[in-house]
Every structure is written in C-alpha cells, then in structure tokens.
Amino acid sequence: MAQYARTKGSIALITLTNPPVNALSSAVRKGITETVSRALNDTQVKAVVLCGENGQFCGGADIKEFAKPMSGPALVPMIHAIEAGEKPVVAAIEGIALGGGLELALGCHYRVAHAKARMGLPEVTLGLLPAAGGTQRLPRLTGIPTALELITTGRHITAQEALKLGIVDKVTDGNVVDAAMEMALSVIGRPLSPRRLSTLSTPPLANLDGVFEAAMAQVKRRSRGAMAPVACVKAVRAAAELPYSQGMKRELELMGTLMSSGQAKALQYCFFAQRAVGKWSLPNGAQWNNSRPRDIRTAGVIGLGTMGRGIVVSLVKAGISVVAVEMEEKQLDLGRKEVTGILERDAKRRGVTAPLHLISFALSLQSLRGVDLVIEAVFEDMELKKRVFADLSRVCNQNTMLCTNTSGLDVDQIASVTDRPPLVVGMHFFAPAHVMKLLEVVCGPRSSAEAVATAMSLGKRMGKVSVAVGNCPGFVGNRMLKSYMDESVFLLEEGASPEQVDQALEEFGFALGIFKVGDLSGLDVGWRVRKSSGLIGPDVNPTFPSRVRQGRRYCPLPDLLCEQGRWGQKTGRGWYLYDSAGGRVARPDPEIQRFLQDYRLRYGIPSRRISEQEVVERCVFALANEGFQVLEDGMAAGPEDIDMVYVFGYGWPRHRGGPMFHAAQVGLPRVLQRLEFYYRENPDIPHLQPSALLRRLVGAGSPPIQQWKQYIRSTHSQL
Numbered sequence: 001m002a003q004y005a006r007t008k009g010s011i012a013l014i015t016l017t018n019p020p021v022n023a024l025s026s027a028v029r030k031g032i033t034e035t036v037s038r039a040l041n042d043t044q045v046k047a048v049v050l051c052g053e054n055g056q057f058c059g060g061a062d063i064k065e066f067a068k069p070m071s072g073p074a075l076v077p078m079i080h081a082i083e084a085g086e087k088p089v090v091a092a093i094e095g096i097a098l099g100g101g102l103e104l105a106l107g108c109h110y111r112v113a114h115a116k117a118r119m120g121l122p123e124v125t126l127g128l129l130p131a132a133g134g135t136q137r138l139p140r141l142t143g144i145p146t147a148l149e150l151i152t153t154g155r156h157i158t159a160q161e162a163l164k165l166g167i168v169d170k171v172t173d174g175n176v177v178d179a180a181m182e183m184a185l186s187v188i189g190r191p192l193s194p195r196r197l198s199t200l201s202t203p204p205l206a207n208l209d210g211v212f213e214a215a216m217a218q219v220k221r222r223s224r225g226a227m228a229p230v231a232c233v234k235a236v237r238a239a240a241e242l243p244y245s246q247g248m249k250r251e252l253e254l255m256g257t258l259m260s261s262g263q264a265k266a267l268q269y270c271f272f273a274q275r276a277v278g279k280w281s282l283p284n285g286a287q288w289n290n291s292r293p294r295d296i297r298t299a300g301v302i303g304l305g306t307m308g309r310g311i312v313v314s315l316v317k318a319g320i321s322v323v324a325v326e327m328e329e330k331q332l333d334l335g336r337k338e339v340t341g342i343l344e345r346d347a348k349r350r351g352v353t354a355p356l357h358l359i360s361f362a363l364s365l366q367s368l369r370g371v372d373l374v375i376e377a378v379f380e381d382m383e384l385k386k387r388v389f390a391d392l393s394r395v396c397n398q399n400t401m402l403c404t405n406t407s408g409l410d411v412d413q414i415a416s417v418t419d420r421p422p423l424v425v426g427m428h429f430f431a432p433a434h435v436m437k438l439l440e441v442v443c444g445p446r447s448s449a450e451a452v453a454t455a456m457s458l459g460k461r462m463g464k465v466s467v468a469v470g471n472c473p474g475f476v477g478n479r480m481l482k483s484y485m486d487e488s489v490f491l492l493e494e495g496a497s498p499e500q501v502d503q504a505l506e507e508f509g510f511a512l513g514i515f516k517v518g519d520l521s522g523l524d525v526g527w528r529v530r531k532s533s534g535l536i537g538p539d540v541n542p543t544f545p546s547r548v549r550q551g552r553r554y555c556p557l558p559d560l561l562c563e564q565g566r567w568g569q570k571t572g573r574g575w576y577l578y579d580s581a582g583g584r585v586a587r588p589d590p591e592i593q594r595f596l597q598d599y600r601l602r603y604g605i606p607s608r609r610i611s612e613q614e615v616v617e618r619c620v621f622a623l624a625n626e627g628f629q630v631l632e633d634g635m636a637a638g639p640e641d642i643d644m645v646y647v648f649g650y651g652w653p654r655h656r657g658g659p660m661f662h663a664a665q666v667g668l669p670r671v672l673q674r675l676e677f678y679y680r681e682n683p684d685i686p687h688l689q690p691s692a693l694l695r696r697l698v699g700a701g702s703p704p705i706q707q708w709k710q711y712i713r714s715t716h717s718q719l
C-alpha cells in the first residue's frame, strides 16, 4: 500500500495509499519499507519524495490495529532506515501529518508542507505517546518547551506555525509534491548528517528541572488521573537527559505501560464512539447516509438567557446569519452586550474580525418570518413553550424548521401545537452552549428524517458532537443524571459530607464533584423543576418534610438548603461557602456539617462512615444502571451514544471511556453484584435495582460492548 514511481529521472516518488487518511497499517508499513529499500538500492535514484494519496499525507498509526497482535514491520526501524539512508528523503505534507504520520516526516531529511496542512502528535488523546521516535526527535528539532507543549496537549498546528517552529522547511500554496521534488533536486549531494534529527542534541535549556517540574504539575492539574500526559513528560525528559538510543528505550518502556492500560483502551474506544454516533438511524430505515440535511443559512434564536446567548454565538461562528429575539428591551440589551462581548473576545484571541454583521436583534417573533430554522431557548416551562411554538407556527414560513432547546420536556407535546410536527426536533445544548461540545438531538415520534438529519448536520457545523436521542423525560443525559444526583444526596443523609463525596468523584476523574457542580449551576434551578413536577408543594409538611415522595425515597436536603437562600455561588453559599456572592473558591462550611447532623438526628438516621469506594460505586453504578435502562427503552442507539453524551456533556473523565464502557471495564458481573448489594441495603431506591439488560448481558457471559445491541430486547427503538 505504497506506490513507487521514478520521476524527473533521479527522483523516486513513494505514495502512501490507504484511504481515507493513509493510516500506517501493517500493509502500508510493509509498502514503505519495501519501496524505501528499493529507492536506496537503485543507483539511478538520487533523492526520494514521500507523499500520501488523495491530498492526505498520513493520519498516523492505524488505531484499529492497536487491539490486535502486532504484525508486519515495526514503525521505529522503518523510520530509522529512512533517516539513516544515504539519499535525501523529502516529506511532501498535504492535508494532515498526525501522530506516526508526523513521526515519519520527522525521520525524513526535509519537510515541505501545503499551506492548508495540519500537523500534530495527538497520541496523548488516545492514551499513548508518540513512540515512533516522536518524543526523541521533536525536542531535538524545536527545543524542549515547544515539544513538551505539543506532545502533552496533542494540539494540531497549522503549516505556518510549523514553519515558525522549524518543523517544516518550506510552505507552499501550490502543488506540494512538485515543491518537494524541487527541494529534493536542490539538496542532492548536500551532507545529510545535520538533517538526521536523532543525531542532534536537544538545544540547551537553563533550569531544566524547573521546566519539567512545571510541565508535570500542569499535566497533573489539567488531566486528573490520566496516565498518558505524565508519560509524555517523562519521555521528553529522557530526550533532554539521555543519548538518543537510551531515550528510545525509555520511550518504548513508557509506551508499553500505556498500551496495556485500561486508559488507552478507553480513549481509543472514545475515538471510534465519537465517530459512530454521527451514523444515526431511525426505525423507518432513514439514516445518516440516506437522508439529506437542509442547507441552513439563516436561523432565529428565541430567548437570550445564558443558553440562548451561547446558541447565538455557536451559530454565528459557524457562519450562519442569526436573528436573536427577546421579549423585553432590557433583556435584549443585556443579551446583545453579552453576545457581542463573547464574539469580540474570541475574535481578538484568534486575530480575526468578529462576525457581528451576521447578527440582528429583535423584540418580536415577526422578525423570524424568513429564517430557515428557529431554536427556542425560553424558560423550561411547558405552557410557555407551547405558546411560543403556536406563535411560531403562525409567524414562520411553512417550511421553517422549529427546534426546542428543552432539557427534558416532551418534544412531541411541543410539536403538537404546531402545524408541522415532522419539522420539530429537540436541540438540547449544554451550558455554556458556545463552549460545551455536546448536542442531544431529540427525535420526537413524528420528527422527519430530514429534520433529524438537518439538526445533526447543523450540530456538526457548529463543532458539536451531535447524538440522536429518544424523547423521554430528561432524554439521555439528564435522565441518567437524576440517579447519580439522588445517590449523592442519599449519601449525605447516611453520613457523608459534600466535600467527601466530591473528593471521591474528583479522584475518580470528574473535573468537579457533584456538589461543586450544583453550586456552580445554581441550586435553585433544580428546586424550580421539583416544584413544577409536584415533588414540592403545599402538601409537604414544611417542618418535617417527607422522605418518601411519588412512591420512592426522596431527600429533602437540597430543598431545605434553597429555603435558607443557599443557592450556590450566586448567593455566596450553597453546599460550600464562598467569599462573596459570585465567588468561585469553594470552602467547606461548618454550618453545613451542623445542618446535616441536625437533619440526621431529626429523622433518626444513624450516621455511618462511608468509604470512597461506596461513594463512587453508588453514584457511578447507579448512573450506568439507568444507562442500561435507557438502552432497553430504545432511547439511545447504543452504549457509545450514552458514553459520548457523558464525555462531552457531563465532564465524565474521557480516560474512563464513559459510564457504559466503565461498567464493561469493571466487569458486568461485578457491577451487577454491587448493585444487588446496594439495592438489598436500600430497597426504597428503585434506580439501584439492576436493570434487566444488565442481567441478560451477565447471563450471556458479558459480551464485548460492541455486541450489546444484540441483547437489547426491545425492537421498539424510539430513534
């Protein structure tokens, strides 16, 4: 899978041919090894150009092969043979040179890139490190600080940045292979030693220890519990301190540890899961590759609260003209100021002009008459939403798609007040909507394939990971979150403190513990939802609120907190104490300890010591258990969809793959056994009762996660 051609007399052109990204599969490695040897042995050949077909240089190692036993030639000796050869080899980089692809280019003596090419060493995002010499060659070329930054973040860089950093020798707007040929001809006969990166020393650096200590502290802070960034720092350190051959040994050793770790498997699963969720399908046979999305050029957004503002920014950044509507002048002005500010700051950071010409602001729905699509982002109140949709139905063109940003209300009920239920879908964004990558596309029972395709594709245009979900209360993410949140407050009743629960969850890998998240997003939000769903109301005794509601265990602690005006960061007090209203630094509050003790005394709940293991198991297994139920109910197409919802929308640690992958990795029999145990202890908590699907999977011998779909009894996919 590498073609060989002799051009311009003395130049051999080797072309990688493995669509779509010319990944370095074993066949490609074999092809490169053979063709390079042929070129080096052909006395007529004076120089070699290496390129990739279809405008892509190389997307790196073939990730699919990581799960299989190694076969074919290894990358390291293959790259070494290129570098050590006595003929100049020029990499012609078009499209991408990522991971092993860039490492291959670093083994070449010269690199020419097309102006639109992107390069990087993203192995860290797959739980690995650049183990084809990348951690040893790049620091020798760019210096240690740059190499550390690129290798530990996996960031892609442009050709212009690569030129500035010395990673490429030339950038061209024209034909990159022609430019590489020209360079190859011009360097014939020049000494190759200075171009062999492995033979160079890393540029000297003052305060080496300080640089590495700072880098290590940074990666530990940024990616809590992730092994790969730590290994990357160690490997680069080896480049700074050891000769190349010993550095390569260290690189291999570190790679071995990572490769066999659960984290690498989880991150590689995430890579494929992220791509799989784009391949949606509906029970009627409509799917991603047979349904045409509409071309959306203009959109309307109703409601300029936090969500609406983020949605406007996301649309505008995707190049879509937006009409932003608010009902009150004051709110409109506030929204305009915020949206403009976000766009201007973003443009300044990127050195471009803010696309403010794409937005207009209006006080009436009438302004939405001509738009292609509307996204409603008003308060989470069914009656209000129905009024808005009935009005939209009258105002908008017959063909306008109508979307709701509800976080859990019945999309079909909303669609029912319109004249076009097939053109209504949910587009559930996550706050802040211009930052968070997740978009749940809620397929109502009457949503058309065209509407689903349009919402999915619009999400992609906005840079989101769009996941198609069914129309049930809370959809996928918030429905599952309920069990997780309930467990966390039940643990407080039984003896835990907010900081203890948060610490256990943060150790597990969540960026923030559940109580810190609650304080950040405002505890009054859930309070309002519980009031509207009838869980709180005039029937509840205010001095001794019941611990059983709607037939299941209920914890009134969050309500009692809200009644005291403790709404989280916005009031300076919530589960934690803050310096002032709007403060960000959470401190444990002794008052909360007393409040919890009084509560337990009042209800006669014995306080016990709760282990970190119990905190994590009860919260995380309850979450996964609801995930199994979501699958059984046909509300998500597969475990990958659920996992991507959690990774991109709820701060789930990516190196643990997602709640369903985590359950598989822990072992389904173990998850079942622990859920059975906790359910026996707490028979009044229905979400701890193991789901039928989990039992069936265990009964079937715990098949791999990719096969779970076969065990889902329901033939009633709601998607």
Ligand SMILES: CCC/C=C/C(=O)SCCNC(=O)CCNC(=O)[C@H](O)C(C)(C)COP(=O)([O-])OP(=O)([O-])OC[C@H]1O[C@@H](n2cnc3c(N)ncnc32)[C@H](O)[C@@H]1OP(=O)([O-])[O-]
Binding pocket: 020, 021, 023, 059, 060, 061, 062, 063, 064, 075, 096, 098, 099, 100, 101, 122, 123, 126, 128, 129, 130, 131, 132, 272, 275, 276
């Ligand atoms: C010794 C070890 C040292 C080296 C380690 C490495 O190199 S680690 C690797 C370091 N490299 C990376 O981490 C790069 C990973 N890749 C990417 O970041 C992106 O795919 C992209 C930027 C190359 C293209 O983005 P885009 O939005 O234009 O397209 P898209 O993302 O939809 O992909 C299209 C199809 O190609 C598939 N596929 C892609 N790459 C690989 C691969 N390496 N392998 C296998 N398959 C790969 C992808 O699954 C999809 O398949 P599907 O669903 O159609 O069946």
